[in-house]
Amino acid sequence: MTASQPPEHRPGSEPGRHNLDPHLDRYAARTAGMTASEIRALFAVASRPEVVSLAGGMPNLAALPLDSLSGQMAELIAEEGLVALQYGSAHGVPTLREQICEIMAMEGITGHPDDIVVTVGSQMGLDMVTRLFCDPGDVVLAEGPSYVGALGSFAAYQAQVVHVEMDDNGLVPDTLRAALATAEREGKRVKFLYTIPNFHNPAGVTLAVERRAEILEICAEHDVLVVEDNPYGLLGFDGQTYPALRSMDPDNVVYLGSFSKTFASGLRVGWVLAPHAVREKLVLAAESATLCPPTLNQLVVSRYLATHDWKGQIKTFQENYRERRDAMLSALEQHMPPGCTWTQPDGGFYVWVTVPEGVDTKAMLPRAVTARVAYASGTGFYADGFGSRQMRLSYCYPTPERIREGVRRLAGVLESEMEL
Numbered sequence: 469m470t471a472s473q474p475p476e477h478r479p480g481s482e483p484g485r486h487n488l489d490p491h492l493d494r495y496a497a498r499t500a501g502m503t504a505s506e507i508r509a510l511f512a513v514a515s516r517p518e519v520v521s522l523a524g525g526m527p528n529l530a531a532l533p534l535d536s537l538s539g540q541m542a543e544l545i546a547e548e549g550l551v552a553l554q555y556g557s558a559h560g561v562p563t564l565r566e567q568i569c570e571i572m573a574m575e576g577i578t579g580h581p582d583d584i585v586v587t588v589g590s591q592m593g594l595d596m597v598t599r600l601f602c603d604p605g606d607v608v609l610a611e612g613p614s615y616v617g618a619l620g621s622f623a624a625y626q627a628q629v630v631h632v633e634m635d636d637n638g639l640v641p642d643t644l645r646a647a648l649a650t651a652e653r654e655g656k657r658v659k660f661l662y663t664i665p666n667f668h669n670p671a672g673v674t675l676a677v678e679r680r681a682e683i684l685e686i687c688a689e690h691d692v693l694v695v696e697d698n699p700y701g702l703l704g705f706d707g708q709t710y711p712a713l714r715s716m717d718p719d720n721v722v723y724l725g726s727f728s729k730t731f732a733s734g735l736r737v738g739w740v741l742a743p744h745a746v747r748e749k750l751v752l753a754a755e756s757a758t759l760c761p762p763t764l765n766q767l768v769v770s771r772y773l774a775t776h777d778w779k780g781q782i783k784t785f786q787e788n789y790r791e792r793r794d795a796m797l798s799a800l801e802q803h804m805p806p807g808c809t810w811t812q813p814d815g816g817f818y819v820w821v822t823v824p825e826g827v828d829t830k831a832m833l834p835r836a837v838t839a840r841v842a843y844a845s846g847t848g849f850y851a852d853g854f855g856s857r858q859m860r861l862s863y864c865y866p867t868p869e870r871i872r873e874g875v876r877r878l879a880g881v882l883e884s885e886m887e888l
């Protein structure tokens with residue numbers, strides 16, 4: 469387990485930066501923690517057609533029924549246009565909130581529609597939850613590695629991230645205990661545990677069912693809230709689902725859900741299911757951020773759920789991603805040099821690779837791009853600079869052929885790196 473220090477709150481202190489931005493002295497102290505994610509910086513090069521990008525996490529939307537969706541959107545405007553194009557409540561469209569309850573029931577959650585707040589993607593949920601709970605210097609516990617967008621939100625509110633170890637079965641309860649004990653010894657206030665229990669981004673592992681109750685108990689004992697981020701939970705390759713942490717301790721878990729991976733990421737519709745007492749504050753936070761989530765997009769999702777075989781569509785996504793996962797794992801097996809290890813995802817989008825000592829995945833990246841393959845280097849997934857021997861490979865978007873070619877190219881780059 470590793471800890472990171474809060475950022476220096478001197479936004480204008482970087483030498484030479486004034487020449488680039490005359491407003492540097494004006495920024496709020498909290499902007500010091502806001503830095504461009506390595507992954508976003510990669511986007512431009514990685515999206516060149518000759519580069520096989522194993523870097524991004526874009527869902528493969530080619531499997532969506534675009535014809536019927538376009539008909540449905542036209543109908544929506546014709547039949548409900550004056551509602552769809554109007555402001556709505558910060559809480560979200562009521563019918564959609566009821567449908568969301570049915571979806572969450574698939575993972576054992578019995579939530580009330582009133583306790584759901586619809587968000588502009590679950591990224592907004594992460595921002596709101598951090599805004600509600602974290603003062604500068606408060607500790608957030610998060611798996612190491614963790615989702616880069618969550619780390620961005622924590623940094624934006626000057627929370628201190630303390631990473632907790634994972635193994636092939638997800639978060640390790642004993643390291644959680646140790647992290648809590650250390651924080652308590654140091655007099656730090658731990659606000660919540662942020663966890664991605666299913667098909668982790670970026671680690672590709674799933675929290676073992678038998679660990680779930682234990683982790684909840686530890687958090688309850690230490691009076692620490694749990695923030696459960698679960699955008700991939702329905703994307704298990706054998707159709708398997710796991711009991712949500714929220715289903716096991718409704719009063720101490722804030723649950724974040726999203727339609728980005730099971731339907732359409734561009735619609736930006738997600739949700740937060742909060743303990744009842746927190747709901748009111750969440751609505752106020754949502755109101756001050758966006759007034760209300762987009763009514764049109766919520767109604768598109770709601771109609772889609774009511775009129776399409778959305779469970780069948782999820783099955784199609786599962787099959788698509790399973791084929792791509794298989795292509796990636798077999799290519800890794802075939803091509804990777806000795807000393808490399810990787811995780812074996814049963815769902816979701818990502819494989820987490822560890823390379824031999826002496827190889828720095830961040831330094832290697834420009835050479836990989838020259839060899840026409842891109843990945844996300846591991847350091848972006850830690851708040852404390854760890855991860856230089858790790859990388860995240862995504863199999864969600866490229867075709868199986870491109871994945872195989874990408875892994876072959878990557879293995880070639882790694883081999884020359886290891887000879888240096």
Ligand code: PMP
Nearest residue numbers: 589590591615669697726728738
């Ligand atoms: N949490 C995790 C773990 C994710 O992987 C992502 C998307 N990559 C998000 C949240 C944000 O998703 P959304 O599109 O719903 O904002």
